[in-house]
Amino acid sequence: MEFMSALGSQEDAYRPSLFELDAQQKLRELLQPAVQYVLAIYAQRYPRLLIRVVNYHEEFYAILMFFIERHYLKEWGASFAENFYGLKRVSSAYLNSNKFAAVNGAQSSTPPLTRNQITKSLLVLVGLPYVKCRLDLFYSQISGGLSASILGGNEQEEREAEELSDMDTPARRKLAIRLTQLFRKVYPYINMLYHGSNLAYNIAYLFGKTKYYSPWLHLIGLEIKRMSMADYRTYYDKLAQAQPKNQSTSFLSTSFSTMSGVFSKVIEFLKVLLPMSIFFYKFLEWWYSSEFARGGNAGALGDGESEDTIPPPEKLKADPRGTPVPATRNTCPLCLTSPINNPTALPSGYVFCYTCAYHYVEEHNRCPVTWTKVERGIEGLTKVYADVM
Structure with a gap:
């Protein structure tokens, strides 16, 4: 240099x-x-x-x-x-x-x-x-x-x-x-x-x-x-x-000189290729240690949410054979009590009164609205608590 x-x-x-x-x-x-x-x-x-x-x-x-x-x-x-x-x-x-x-x-x-x-x-x-x-x-x-x-x-x-x-x-x-x-x-x-x-x-x-x-x-x-x-x-x-100057040289010697020339050019090209691989390696090393790779690209870019945020699953639709969903919110589909007493959620996402959900799942082992099977039975019931300000 x-x-x-x-x-x-x-x-x-x-x-x-x-x-x-x-x-x-x-x-x-x-x-x-x-x-x-x-x-x-x-x-x-x-x-x-x-x-x-x-x-x-x-x-x-x-x-x-x-x-x-x-x-x-x-x-x-x-x-x-x-x-x-x-x-x-x-x-x-x-x-x-x-x-x-x-x-x-x-x-x-x-x-x-x-x-x-x-x-x-x-x-x-x-x-x-x-x-x-x-x-x-x-x-x-x-x-x-x-x-x-x-x-x-x-x-x-x-x-x-x-x-x-x-x-x-x-x-x-x-x-x-x-x-x-x-x-x-x-x-x-x-x-x-x-x-x-x-x-x-x-x-x-x-x-x-x-x-x-x-x-x-x-x-x-x-x-x-x-x-x-x-x-x-x-x-x-x-x-x-x-460089071969005499065109009357044998085919074998010409081929050998050509191959050696190509090999030399490939080796000389490594002067560019290997430093580029080092740059690529150091760039990835920086990338994986930065906030972008740790999921902090949303804050770094100033966006509200990260592009990699997993969207919530779609809501399960009610089965025609099941219990209809009440038109009013905070109403138990089984006993139609409003508000829901001791709310309890099933794996399907629907909320019922605890006693209603307990007895129905214990007897039928499925969700009364979607008719999806509750694999764990009554152990699949989840109590729902609301924050009271």
């Missing part, structure tokens, strides 16, 4: 700010829940095709990102998120041996990443997050979850203690239990060290104490730099040279 160059230091105009690096990291973290949400929606429509993909989402996402990241590392020398923000990966050894190129990156493009550097980058970009995700999931399963941390109890630990004390438990099972207990105790410290080291490198990078904003980049010897015009020019020149 060219407009962010003002935030860099004057000594190295191509050194990205921590805000740029944090933005691309946030983009990468939002990709997985967005893809998972989209898959879950379409799995409801096509369960036979996508239910297994949803059940093994972590593996599917890791494979998907492997091909995407591999393409961007080979073509652009950067991960997908880094390329989205106009960043690239450069070997620290190259920058140390070429001080002029490190400071004046616009003069010439940096060399592409080697196969070894691409492999190490894929391990950090794809392998490490996948392993971390599986470890987090396993720890949440064996630690008892949030209820155990709040209530101070863990049923799984009690079952493990019973199995260890049982003489019939196989030795292999006891070893697995002890390793699980060891992992449960050690993993929180490993997790703290993981996030703490990232935070320490972020702070050190912010104050210019290190060239790496994460320990993993330091480990594989790669720095993050802004892309220059020379890098873009080199990429598009390479695309132009890759």
Whole structure:
């Protein structure tokens, strides 16, 4: 992102700010829940095709990102998120041996990443997050979850203690239990060290104490730099040279080059598609947490009633075989007493005197007006009370 160059230091105009690096990291973290949400929606429509993909989402996402990241590392020398923000990966050894190129990156493009550097980058970009995700999931399963941390109890630990004390438990099972207990105790410290080291490198990078904003980049010897015009020019020149110029080439080679070109265009289109899926995911996240989704859209729009208000059921009509409804209001259809004495309603909605309704339902088990059956008998009678001001 060219407009962010003002935030860099004057000594190295191509050194990205921590805000740029944090933005691309946030983009990468939002990709997985967005893809998972989209898959879950379409799995409801096509369960036979996508239910297994949803059940093994972590593996599917890791494979998907492997091909995407591999393409961007080979073509652009950067991960997908880094390329989205106009960043690239450069070997620290190259920058140390070429001080002029490190400071004046616009003069010439940096060399592409080697196969070894691409492999190490894929391990950090794809392998490490996948392993971390599986470890987090396993720890949440064996630690008892949030209820155990709040209530101070863990049923799984009690079952493990019973199995260890049982003489019939196989030795292999006891070893697995002890390793699980060891992992449960050690993993929180490993997790703290993981996030703490990232935070320490972020702070050190912010104050210019290190060239790496994460320990993993330091480990594989790669720095993050802004892309220059020379890098873009080199990429598009390479695309132009890759176009087949000789029309007499074989059909197989032409088909292969066409398929590879289509694949590259599809991968490049993900630069637009994946951020759109993140926007869609965040929009739905906001929508379901807003007043509109909680049924408060009537108050927000200023209308008297919500559009989702369920209308009352239609009034049951009197059956010709039943007792006729009196013309005057507040009159019992059975004894014609007005006002109704101790009013009682039937499930049909009509109101009678309590004694009249009780004896009629007890004898006929139906409403005297609509002739609808009263399923619960006299237990279906409901007393009606009026507010007296």
